[in-house]
Amino acid sequence: MTILVLLGFFFLWLVSREFRRPNRMDSFTITYTAICFTLGVLCMIPMVRHLQLENFLEKNAEALTDGKEVHLSCTTALESMFDRFGAAGTGNPYTGKIVIQYPYCKYLRGFLKNPDNPTIHELWSLNTFTHEAMHIRGEINEQKTECQSIQRNHVAAVLLGLRESTADRAAIRYYKELYPRKKDNGYYSKDCAPGKALDEKLPDAIWQRSSEKYEGFGRWRQN
Ligand SMILES: [Zn+2]
Structure with a gap:
């Protein structure tokens, strides 16, 4: 670009x-x-x-941060190449700055365009967006941040324009299939489950919803 x-x-x-x-x-x-x-x-x-995508994501991230101001940027492909952290994104609770790396903004754009049949990377990108917003709320512990994100991915997806049922399916799939893959990298906690220590008991938490929505979600899109 x-x-x-x-x-x-x-x-x-x-x-x-x-x-x-x-x-x-x-x-x-x-x-x-x-x-x-x-x-x-x-x-x-x-x-x-x-710029339109950054603006759109920034505005909607603020709806997840309990009113804390967000400054969101998507890096360019060139900037991503020189990124020192190697993470999909970063969120700084002290400055309100969220940086999402180029591939994940691209995946997120793809997901919003074709939300019914997302790729694995597109679902990662939704959680990256929500996860970084949770950091801006003030949480810096990665396991807690990730679990807060899991409990709000469907809310984030609706904010980004998805139908509620599609948003639910995406969030449930992330929790059931992708979250367990994080067991080795410090983001996973067995306490991130209904009734466990990290359950915020949100009235609308994703794991309280019908698992029927998860059935028949279809196969992963391969690209
Ligand atoms: Zn994090």
């Missing part, structure tokens, strides 16, 4: 250069300027979509 944006600025600079010339434009120059303008705008579209 960075290269496209630079290219976009270059084309728009070519346009501005033509407008700064003192002579009247002939038909060739008008065509040339129009082509440069079109190319400039086309190159800028990914950046506009990127």
Whole structure:
């Protein structure tokens, strides 16, 4: 995207250069300027979509943070390559800053576009969004943060525009299938279960809902 944006600025600079010339434009120059303008705008579209996604995620993250202000950014592919932490995202409760790495913002966009049949990575990306919002609420213990996230993934998905039943299925699938895979990395706790120590007893907690919604969810999409 960075290269496209630079290219976009270059084309728009070519346009501005033509407008700064003192002579009247002939038909060739008008065509040339129009082509440069079109190319400039086309190159800028990914950046506009990127900013729109950041803005949309930031606004909805704030609905999960008990009113705490959120500053959310999705890194570019280039920034992700130089990321030092190697995590899908980070959330800083002291600054309110959430950073989601490029692939996970891309997966999240894909999930929101096609929520009925998500890939494993798309479900990870939903939980990344919710998990980082839980950090902004003030929790820094990873096991507790993850369990808070599990208890709100369906709420987050609805905020992001999913139908309630689809959001439920995604959240239940994350809890039942993907969460146990975190057993070795410090995020998993056996106390993250109904009636256990990390159960917040939320009236709408995902594990209180019917498991029928989980049945027949279908196969993972492979890409
Ligand atoms: Zn975390």
